[in-house]
Amino acid sequence: QNLLGAARRAFDAFFLHYPYCYGYWKKYADMERRLGSARHAEEVLERGLQSIPLSMDLWIHYISFLQSTLDPALPETAQRIRGAFEAAVAAAGMDFRSDKLWESYVEWERERGDLRAVTAIYDRLLSMPTQLYSHHWEKFKEHVLQNPPRAILSPEELLWVRSKLGSDPAAPKAPQPQPEGPEAPPGEDPPPGLAGKGPPEAQEELDQEKIRELVISMRQQIYAQNEAEVSKRWNFEDGIKRPYFHVKPLERAQLRNWREYLDFEVAAGSHERSIVLFERCLIACALYEEFWVKYTRYLESRTVPGARSVFQRACGFHLPRKPNIHLLWAAFEEKQGNVEEARRILRCFEAAVPGLAMVRLRRVSLERRHGRVAEAEALLLEAMRANEGLPLGSFYAVKLARQVCKVQKNLGKARKVLVEALEKDPDNARLHANLLEMEFGADVGQNEGNTMSCFERALRSPLPDEAKLVFSQRRVEFLEDFGSSIHSLLKAYDEHQKILKAHAARKRAPENGSEEPDDKRLRPDDPSGLLGPLNFSGGDPNPSYNYWYQ
Known part of the structure; x- marks a missing residue:
């Protein structure tokens, strides 16, 4: 406790030179929480996220900190945590290796029982080229098949899907009951097999299966397009052997891989993805002047600030x-x-x-x-x-x-x-x-x-x-x-x-x-x-x- 001030000064001086060392931000926050206060620890984590917003581990550590310190009984707690997740995916969700962050968000919403929010997250994730894209697709299909459509779809989408099934001539029609003889007198049940399909529950189950099939098939094309984007980047990502910051020099092969990857992403035309890749590159290559120069030249014609x-x-x-x-x-x-x-x-x-x-x-x-x-x-x-x-x-x-x-x-x-x-x-x-x-x-x-x-x-x-x-x-x-x-x-x-x-x-x-x-x-x-x-x-x-x- 007596050395807390000296430790703070040491950490602050260190981060003036090496702000990309996310592990030390975590150590700093843990020290503040243990010896100082939760408020100081939160401030340290927020400073760290401003310095290295692409750090998945630091975002997850920050969100875990909020979950452990906020009162779950307060209504604003869920909004605060959801806001932190949204800030995290906005800052780092386009990173090719952001799967852990997305999965944490999905799991948190599932634990709260908000299955529609889970579907909304998957709708964003399925179009995002990430390392575990196929795993997310399988998990999404499980989510659709294991839950009733009205629990996972918004009212607008559910209404649209029902209207789509009703107006599509290729969609299978529900069989209508066909009487096999004279109409039974009122009050008498027809014999088994003479009432058509069966009880209303069976008809509803059939409708739900068709809705599930349509929901999955609608997103199948998005998944296929995303798979093609992943395949374009896979070799570049495989060539990144050290995505984190270190003072040791990188091998020439990795530097060449970063140059070629940046050129590819800029040529692809997505400004958002180019920005994220430049920021990822500068974490691993922070001490290489050429990548900073390349980044400034890219930005100068687009945004002066x-x-x-x-x-x-x-x-x-x-x-x-x-x-x-x-x-x-x-x-x-x-x-x-x-x-x-x-x-x-x-x-x-x-x-x-x-x-x-x-x-x-x-x-x-x-x-x-x-x-x-x-x-x-x-x-x-x-x-x-x-x-x-x-x-x-x-x-x-x-x-x-x-x-x-x-x-x-x-x-x-x-x-x-x-x-x-x-x-x-x-x-x-x-x-x-x-x-x-x-x-x-x-x-x-x-x-x-x-x-x-x-x-x-x-x-x-x-x-x-x-x-x-x-x-x-x-x-x-x-x-x-x-x-x-x-x-x-x-x-x-x-x-x-x-x-x-x-x-x-x-x-x-x-x-x-x-x-x-x-x-x-x-x-x-x-x-x-x-x-x-x-x-x-x-x-x-x-x-x-x-x-x-x-």
């Missing part, structure tokens, strides 16, 4: 540190016009998981799209300074320079950003290449001096020889195409020949005793590959953009 609710559940409980689902949520809210909410989502996620470039860049692009250029620049500048001296700092410098150059149309300010970045990171080939691209994107006639300064800075830097060779070759190409001085071109050509000869000499002398030249071996840090194909001869002026910035 529904899609928002799924995003909130995914990001708030199950995937709090997954960036992709948060970026999609922010994009969804921005698409709906909720720009402030999109800002909040990105800001909160970056605070929880700092240092992700993709999140910071999404914040920058959000501000830029809505005309807040100064805020976008401030975000990039903050990120660049926070990562000063690191490769990520140079990455943000490139982004900031491009933002200033392309959006603000301020080439001088962009140049300053990259030059300062090169002072801190002089051997970064990408910084040199992006500065060169930016200078080349301006008027080549008026900007020749700045472009040549880029080449000179790169060739004086501590870049690898392979990178310098590329810059030297491109300097020659630039002067050949756009240079204003033949002296500069010839000087650049002579220097390039010297670099080329030195590089060829190194190729002929493999290092470290390797039998193949060093430049032919795969080098993940090959700076020439980082530079990308700068094109000074026409075509796309920014050919390497996709490589650098995507």
